[in-house]
Amino acid sequence: MAYPARSASSTGHGGVIHRVSDDCAPVAMLDRVPRPPRRPAPLAGTLFLGRDAVASGLLTPADLRSKAWQQVLRGIYADATITPTHGLRCLAVTRFILPPGGAIAGRSAAYLYGVPLVGADEPVDVLVPYGVDVRPAGVRAHHTPVDSSDLRILRDIPVTTPTRTCFDLAQWAAGLVEAVVMIDALASRRVVSVPELETYARERAGQRGWRRLLDAALLADAGAASPPESRLRVRLVRAGLPRPQTQVVITRGGRFVARSDLGWPEYQVAVEYDGVWHAESSTQIHADRRRLNDIVATGWVVLHVTAKRLRDDFDGFVRELRAVLRARGAL
Structure with missing residues (x-):
């Protein structure tokens, strides 16, 4: 059906005039x-x-x-x-900001080694020579002595070696627990080994910061599966409890039953950290309860702890765990 030709202008609602093109679409x-x-x-x-x-x-x-x-x-x-990532920020710093002799360090170096515990918008940690002023927003500069043997090139980016990265993490992290969290993550990815860190620290005995690294290394564990589990383990040890093993395998009659986050196999006591995902569905709850029953049937005692409990009542949980360990002869 053909439409009649329209005038070059027409009056719309409110008297506003719209010029109309040949195809009837208003130019405005x-x-x-x-x-x-x-x-x-x-x-x-x-x-x-x-x-x-x-x-x-x-x-x-x-x-x-x-x-x-x-x-x-x-x-x-x-x-x-x-894709905006922390790695993209590291690359930007390397290309346009980092002075000669500088390197990506700390949590940013850990990110480049495969530890995704730094957000895309968080500051990039860098080591820079003394006397060099680096102050751009989004860059956190650290002036500290560094030997050339502590630096390497990783995908065209100058970065501190894994051992030096852990040394810096021990100095800059928000406390010993958080330093161990990062070191655990690097160790679990086989980027660095705990014995390497202990050796690195002892070789620098007397130098500033060597004791912090040694303390963190002595608490680190390559078996840690997640930051919450690392925090829980370190806090338990610092609370005076025997050091637990990580990723404990529970068996019955030679048959695999379960793997527990933390445990004391000789006393058949395990601790499980329950994240939010444990309560996400009835199917998951069913699987968790069946797994727990299987573990208890082997004679093990399993204590569960949630993020809320760790935050609000850690001392109460320690008392419960201490009582169980004492009853099993561990204390």
Whole structure:
């Protein structure tokens, strides 16, 4: 069906006049259709300095604010198609901020070694030589002596070695427990071994920070499966309880029954950390209860602890566990 030709203008609601094109689409509406953001080929899939892109004429300041780009750090941009990660921040720091002789360190180095315990927006830890001022937002600079043997190149990024990374974590973490959490994660991925750390610390006896690393190394365990389990284990030991084993295998008649987070096999006592996922579905609850019954049938005692209990009543849990260990002859 053919529509009659319309006039070049028409009066709409409220007397507002919209010019109409030949295809009947109001020009005013066409003007409001967002234009696709400009993504010049030389910048696609890259990291770059915003000021350089503008100075070269590839982009305008308005282009930088479009959805085509993301700001990784102040003045440093990346193609928006690149997933924003802490690793991307480390790369940006390496390319545009890190001075000669500097290196990615601490939690950021641990991230590059495969420990994903740092958020995409958290500051990047770096070691820089004395006398070099590094203050960009999003970068946490540490001025400390470092030997060249403590540095390496990892995927084109200068980073501290695993042992040096653990040394720095022991100094910079928010307390001994959190240092062990990070070291456990590195050890569980076979990035570093606990004996290596003990040797590294003892070889530096008398130097500033060596004792902190040794204390953390003596509490570290490559069998740790998660940060909450690491925190629980270290807190139990610091509360004066015997050190538990990690990933304890429980058997009955030579048949595998279960694997427990922490335990004292010689006394058949286990501790299980219950995360939120344990209560996510009736199916999971059913599986957990059946597993618990199987463990109890072997003669083991299992104590469960939740994140809330650790936060609000850790001392109460320690009293319960101490009583069980005492009844089993461990104390």
